[in-house]
Amino acid sequence: MHPNPVFRENDRGLCHTLVDQVGFGMVFAAVPDGPRVAHAPLLRHGDDRLRFHLARGNALSRHLDGQETLALVNGPDGYVSPRWYSDQRQVPTWNYVALEMQGPVRRLARDDLVSLLDDLSDRNEARVAQGSPWTRSKMDGNAFARLLDGIVGFELEITAWRPTFKLSQNKPVEERERVAAGLEAAGSAGIAALMRRTEA
Template identity: 55%
Template sequence: MHPNPAFRPRQDDLAALLVREIGFAAIFAGTPDGPRVAHAPVVLSDDAATLQFHLARGNGLTRHLAGATALAVVQGPDAYVSADWYVEEAHAVPTWNYVAVEMEGPARRLGEAELVAQLDALSAQHEARIGANPPWTRDKMDRNYFAKLTGAIVGFEMRIAAWRPTIKLSQNKPADERARIATAIEATGHGALAHLMRELGGDRKSA
């Protein structure tokens, strides 16, 4: 992650907010077969102390993850920044603006009831987002079919020992230049990143 402190979020709860809003992560860990990554929807606890997710039993991480230290990465919008968008082109290079949150900690395997609770929390959260009325719940499923599907996955919980968020939105540039870059990024089809630049870019400059 980018070491420049200018790109660390100033709001204490911003990293957790982004994890909840994006809701999908890449889960990394070392295994005897080498490093592996899995991609999964995630549930962050109310106190932002744990992150839950589930993987297919056949996933290359599943049988090695319990007791291991895992790294979860949630990525937001990103986009290329052309050096031509700066006033002083002769002293500028192309770069990349992006939003990413790393969380690291030990993982444990969930019991069956905990896995079902995780699945219920996931569906409730996202059904509410899409405005489903009434929302989908597992009560609509055949119980035997639900049991068959849950038997094919394994739930995990990672206790978050370290957060490493990076919100790189041209905070190290003057306000007028940052506004111009946001407009250029929006014109290339990256409206979400441009919006974040305007909302979260701030006026802080780095040395």
């Protein structure tokens, strides 16, 4: 994460929105075999908790309960070319949005895992434009129980938030607009839009 404090975002609501909108991230922890990462759907549970599930066979699954863990959500990003500045005697860089959330993890009970899966499917099915939403009621109960046996649910209590919104806030307004226009033209419309909505 970038150390420049101008890129730190203290708006917790914005962090919540990032987690909710992206809904997918990485979970990191140290295990006896070394550091490991898992990629998983993430769901906020209240203001300071994050729930996720992993395959039972995942290298992290048997070690996370009680472990200090780091979760990361990435937002839009894009390469920034020096040619977009009025003074091109600069170096290339990268604008990006990233959020680290750290804290202890506990394993979820089976009922809480089922609730997590229902909440995840409800949230994501609502984003699908056509057809009626899928629910687990469309599955055979025995088949669902077998699938449930193959995964483990977890909840991370977020004790540290480390958001970085590197959006050229260290540049004058006119330069930021030049960079946003360059990013948009290069196909990075998401990061360009965030730059235009974020005050320096």
